[in-house]
Amino acid sequence: MIPFSREVYLGILGQYNSFIWPAQFAAYGLGLLLVFAIFRPGPGSGRTVATILAVFWIWTGLAFHWILYAPINFAAPAFAVLFAAEGCLIAFSGALRSRLEFRFQRSLRGWCGLTLIAASLLLYPTLGLFTDMAWPSSPASDCRRRRWRY
Amino acid sequence: MRYLSRRTFLGSLAAAASWAPALAAKPAMHTRPISAGGERLPVIGMGSYITFNVGRDRAMRDARASVLQAFFDGGGRLVDSSPMYGSSEAVIGYGLGRAADRSRLFSATKVWTPLQSHGIAQMIKSETLWGEKRFDLLQIHNLLNWEAHLETLLDWKAKGRVRYIGITTSHGRRHGDFEEIMATKPIDFVQFTYNMIDRKVEQRLLPLAAEKGLGVIINRRSSAAVCSMPTHPAPCPAGPRKSAPQTRRKFSSNSWSPTPPSPWPSRPPPSLPTLKRTWVPGGGRCPMPPFAAACWPTWKNFRP
Numbered sequence: 001m002i003p004f005s006r007e008v009y010l011g012i013l014g015q016y017n018s019f020i021w022p023a024q025f026a027a028y029g030l031g032l033l034l035v036f037a038i039f040r041p042g043p044g045s046g047r048t049v050a051t052i053l054a055v056f057w058i059w060t061g062l063a064f065h066w067i068l069y070a071p072i073n074f075a076a077p078a079f080a081v082l083f084a085a086e087g088c089l090i091a092f093s094g095a096l097r098s099r100l101e102f103r104f105q106r107s108l109r110g111w112c113g114l115t116l117i118a119a120s121l122l123l124y125p126t127l128g129l130f131t132d133m134a135w136p137s138s139p140a141s142d143c144r145r146r147r148w149r150y
Numbered sequence: 151m152r153y154l155s156r157r158t159f160l161g162s163l164a165a166a167a168s169w170a171p172a173l174a175a176k177p178a179m180h181t182r183p184i185s186a187g188g189e190r191l192p193v194i195g196m197g198s199y200i201t202f203n204v205g206r207d208r209a210m211r212d213a214r215a216s217v218l219q220a221f222f223d224g225g226g227r228l229v230d231s232s233p234m235y236g237s238s239e240a241v242i243g244y245g246l247g248r249a250a251d252r253s254r255l256f257s258a259t260k261v262w263t264p265l266q267s268h269g270i271a272q273m274i275k276s277e278t279l280w281g282e283k284r285f286d287l288l289q290i291h292n293l294l295n296w297e298a299h300l301e302t303l304l305d306w307k308a309k310g311r312v313r314y315i316g317i318t319t320s321h322g323r324r325h326g327d328f329e330e331i332m333a334t335k336p337i338d339f340v341q342f343t344y345n346m347i348d349r350k351v352e353q354r355l356l357p358l359a360a361e362k363g364l365g366v367i368i369n370r371r372s373s374a375a376v377c378s379m380p381t382h383p384a385p386c387p388a389g390p391r392k393s394a395p396q397t398r399r400k401f402s403s404n405s406w407s408p409t410p411p412s413p414w415p416s417r418p419p420p421s422l423p424t425l426k427r428t429w430v431p432g433g434g435r436c437p438m439p440p441f442a443a444a445c446w447p448t449w450k451n452f453r454p
Binding site: 002003004005007008011012015068071072073074 | 199200201233237240
């Protein structure tokens with residue numbers, strides 16, 4: 001059971017997007033850099049990818065889940081801790097010890113990962129174009145539930 | 151013969167004018183007794199699950215404060231929340247701080263944590279969020295660690311830190327435990343789900359509540375729309391027969407009274423558009439409680 005309405009969740013997204021503006025462009029640029037790094041891996045690219053991913057995970061855990069999401073969802077602090085823990089693990093294994101490599105492989109796992117990357121870079125930022133969620137309260141999650149439309 | 155003087159006539163006119171607002175005022179909300187002491191509560195309360203969980207958004211908080219004020223103006227008293235509802239308790243406190251008169255409030259919240267010590271801290275935090283020195287009702291949310299929290303609540307009640315205590319269950323779970331606690335523990339209130347889809351409490355819990363003289367708060371009483379969900383296994387009810395006046399009363403009140411055998415006719419359920427058209431005034435979208443107070447299904451509106 002989700003204890004908040006779609007309106008409130010989109011409001012939180014709106015606050016977040018307004019708060020970090022215009023950092024979205026920097027984040028998008030870093031995302032493109034990650035894609036380039038996995039298709040053209042070079043020396044040190046594993047460490048670069050791991051560092052960027054770790055920053056993203058920790059940032060999302062603290063800035064979104066801990067600060068903005070926690071007031072409306074009792075589970076958000078747990079999400080924040082898990083996101084931060086994931087970020088720390090990636091940073092430890094990839095950025096500090098250089099034990100992670102990222103490259104595209106023509107396998108089912110590779111194509112699934114590429115699909116997720118494509119969705120996050122192309123579909124997710126443009127959801128507002130074909131839904132009723134206008135900037136800054138977009139992109140949206142799967143919160144459009146019938147139960148909120150009695 | 152006695153004549154009407156000008157002075158008497160004008161005096162009578164002024165007296166009639168002073169009574170006019172009272173005569174034009176809406177009748178007071180129906181009340182039901184909630185304890186052996188005879189205290190009564192209006193039958194419609196205000197829940198805060200989802201609807202009051204609006205975070206720090208100032209505009210949404212102001213809108214909820216207006217709803218709270220309208221609720222009090224309309225004769226309502228019971229406001230119910232829980233620490234599980236995110237920011238709802240903080241938003242209720244915000245609204246109460248702006249209410250013209252909070253003396254009508256019957257404050258009800260819950261304790262919801264697996265740890266007894268954290269439960270005490272949680273209840274103290276709830277008092278702060280609401281701005282209440284003493285809650286009228288504290289309940290154990292979904293029976294979570296009920297043994298430990300009941301010990302705390304009984305202690306608080308003995309010390310006068312809370313007036314009534316109770317237990318809740320949201321989705322029809324643990325009715326066996328619920329019944330045992332009702333039968334053996336000195337609680338004052340119970341809260342559970344009861345609507346046209348979910349009528350299990352008619353079997354044992356409602357009769358037991360009546361026998362023990364417990365106050366009853368009904369959850370999810372407007373869950374008629376639940377049957378419209380594609381994943382819901384239960385068919386939509388078709389509505390009561392016209393010769394079931396007691397059942398009509400049952401669903402038009404927050405409190406329970408003894409009922410006759412099931413009045414549901416064996417005919418196909420109405421379609422979703424029919425349900426919306428007949429159960430929701432205006433036939434449009436019906437927001438979640440507390441705004442749903444005006445659009446809870448009533449048999450008066452039911453025209454299959």
